[in-house]
Amino acid sequence: xxxxxxxxxxxxxxxxxxxxxxxxxxxxxxxxxxxxxxxxxxxxxxxxxxxxxxxxxxxxxxxxxxxxx
Numbered sequence: 001x002x003x004x005x006x007x008x009x010x011x012x013x014x015x016x017x018x019x020x021x022x023x024x025x026x027x028x029x030x031x032x033x034x035x036x037x038x039x040x041x042x043x044x045x046x047x048x049x050x051x052x053x054x055x056x057x058x059x060x061x062x063x064x065x066x067x068x069x
Contacts, residue, residue: 004052008059 006013062069 004055005059008056009063 002015003013
């Protein structure tokens, strides 16, 4: 997520990855959500932007409205 935000802001991100299996034994790496019930709703809005497009819109908004940071 941090890498995606840095890409949207066009700034470099210096980081190192941590093996979460060793840091937190028993940590569940899979948090997939099942949205099938939401998609079956008649009034469910249809989204045509990808999550990266939405993230770019959010980052851009905050950069233009820094008083909200």
